[in-house]
Amino acid sequence: MSKEKFDYFINGEKGKYEVVIGLEVHAQVLSNSKLFSGSSTKFGADPNKQVSLIDSAFPGMLPVINEECVKQAIRTGLGLNAKINNYSVFDRKNYFYADLPQGYQISQYKNPIVGEGKVLLDMPYGSKEIGIERLHLEQDAGKSIHDMDPSNTYVDLNRSGIALMEIVSKPHLRSPDEVNAYIKKLRTIMRYLGTCDGNMQEGSLRADVNVSVRKVGDKNFGTRCEIKNVNSIKFMQMAIEYEANRQVELLEDGKEIDQETRLFDTKKNETRSMRSKEDAHDYRYFPDPDLLPLKLEQKLIDDLKKSLPELPDNKKERFIKEYGLNSYEANVLVSEKEISDYYEEVAKLSDKKLAATWMMGDLFAMLNDKGLNISNSPISAKNFAELVQSIKSGEISGRIAKDVFEIMVESGDNPKKIIESKGMKQQSDPKELEKMINEILLKNKDKVDQYKAGKEKLFGFFVGEVMKLSSGKANPQLTNEILKKILKG
């Protein structure tokens, strides 16, 4: 497909504008305990039930790095084809807020744990590489709750101190669609790695979106605005669309764009200025003296590299090669690790191509309909493989298969059993079919004459009647063949 068809430009009177987007994704590290304390990270606990003396910054408390979080960051870095830095430093980012107990966030500023990397996006116009600038570890803040009391703000520190990975992209994204693909790809990679659950509803994945516009062909970037803390792909896309158009309008009016931080109002679908560059916080970053620089042994990195699971890009290639899938099918089937596992189990026991078609068609539609994931599918991979095989062997027709599928969803039963007990097996005995065809033709002599006189459209009518007579069980291919032969003769 041609790239032009998908170009995302904004047309102004003075020219065509290109949108330049960079993302800072905050991904919550999957770990049992927080980045610098032993408190649990489980989502959904009662307020302030998962808070240690360290998370609430009591006097004399000291942070101790959680090794598992470091490993998770390294794994993620490796999954992003990035350089892992053997030396990194934790810094303090100083600012006051009620849900930031220490008065500073421990983050990494000049020396992040992960350096440059890249992510491949599969776009309709081919694959596109998005550069990763860096990944660093930092603490999450707590949560201020403003709507529980008319005059007081409440603070929940359960989230305070949970490890986040901030993944900063280069400004390589050019459209809301690419942003969608990028976030999904990051999410997929991290879920494969088991380093982030990617659950956007629970806030495990959020992003700050940097947007600027420039005339198509311009080499220099425009002034960018940062839209803070957007927590769904849909909102990111809406925010980008609004923000890019706002900036184009300003430029068209001959005005300048202020570099500023903006908030996306999901109710009004617009971005609003939060603070200008002049009001920007001076975070007074400096190395945290409570923590030594993080020095990583190359062996640790090498060992983690060896233990990485197969990642989506590699799996996709293998699916194409091993299972004869096309790029689109392979893409869909590797998009979630659980889906790819399910597919591989089915493909081992049945026709690989047909399995892909049926998974992406009926199975996904049903799951979507019922709001289920592949991991809690009412149809097991083994049963689904048997269904595919029954179709492939001609035991049942595609149409009957849909009925069997329905029953499988309801009962969870094995398809063989369903076909057997409900007598749904396809009629493939030529003699039986001939008998039925003759019966139909005899009943519809006038139409046979019309057919023979040249009204060939009626062939479909005869097939339909045979199907009706056989309650849909007649083998369609055989029926066609025999019908043709008889009508000719």
Next chain:
Amino acid sequence: MSNITNQSLSEILESINSKKISSLELTQAYIKNIENAKKLNAFVTTTFDQALENAKKFDNKPNNDQLLSGIPLAVKDLFCTENVKTTAGSNILNNFVPSYESTVTKNLWNNGAFLLGKLNCDEFAMGSSNETSFFGNVINPVGDHLVPGGSSGGSSSALAADLTPATIGTDTGGSIRQPASFTGTVGLKPTYGLCSRWGIVAFASSLDQAGPMTKTVNDCSIMLEAMSGFDEKDSTSINKKKESYSKNLKDNIKGLKIGIPKEYRVDNMPKEIDELWEKGKKILKDLGAQLIDISLPHTKYALPTYYIVAPAEASSNLARYDGVRYGYRSQKGKDLIEMYENTRSEGFGDEVKRRILIGTYVLSSGYYDAYYLKAQKVRQLIKKDFDDSFTKVDAILTPSTPSSAFKIGEKTNDPVSMYLNDIFTVPVNLAGLPALSLPAGLDKQGYPLGLQLIGKALDEQKILNIGYAFEKNCGYKNEIKKWWS
């Protein structure tokens, strides 16, 4: 044993272990002393009932295999003590009762000691005279008009006045050694990382180090042994085998090389300090040590470097005192920002505010490179000076302070002259080295003066040995008249 409290910790331990005196009697004797010494204002909190309880417990079931069997101890109010108010000398923590015990104090209790009370100190350990405390200044038992030094001024005063057999302080830029020097007691700042910082109210994390304050060098080695040790809860704690400092204490220092740095002089330094230094050199030489002239060329940058690094870290460390979760909260203010402003304005004293402002300034964008970053580079040079010297010498001898104890109020309006008092102690903190302040003589007013022995990192045993030999041959005797009781 009416004068048991006059004795050194090791002598008292002997009496306890030989059952010449019970822990209860000992504790009662100190309580009596403390009650008679309210004028000194050395205590912020006393825990007499708890101490008597613990003493009885010990006497009922004495365990004499411990380093500090049955010993009551008062500690600087910077160490968090479980269920006992811990103020750091500040209004902002004046109602703060920790639910946890600092590692260092826990180590003391695990060695048989128990808490007698919490000692006054400069607010957040920021000061050199114990005049910045929210709970009032502490008086030096040497004279009713004298400061006891700071920030561990309550500790030095209580120790010199026999209100505790030994004590612990913290030393960020001299806060153990300078008050020890001002009161004629022994104070050790250990190697950075030897004693855990966990549970100590932080001032400047890369410099803070807890250490013992005692009447003798032997006492000092006992206390260090009890309080030190690796702690996995402190990422900067050094993981090494525990040493038996007291068992290994030796007074033979023959052949040791003692460095004499030419830079440890200041303008208008009293002649007595020079004379004291000469006296110290002679004693060590007579004991068979070899004196070697050395140079620590970056010494003159130590004080300005310290007054960038320490306030920078402090400005961030003290951000947590915001009135939100614990401690003092102002009732004034209509929103969060005003609550912060009022809480911190009312909760902190002037010196703390001054340092928060300096620290905030030197970390600000546009100034960071010129101040903080530059200071970190100079800090490396200062450290390198010492590293280079220690290839030639075993230890370094300097005066502890450029003067004896000054008068209360004398320097309160002149922060720079106050800061200058730390000029000989600060380089050691920047380099993370151990240093021992020893009482060495009196000035012409009869006020104590101290000499400082600086060692290689983790070479505490060697400076304790030199100090031990020095002490035996110095003939210093602390004769403080108990004018307050």
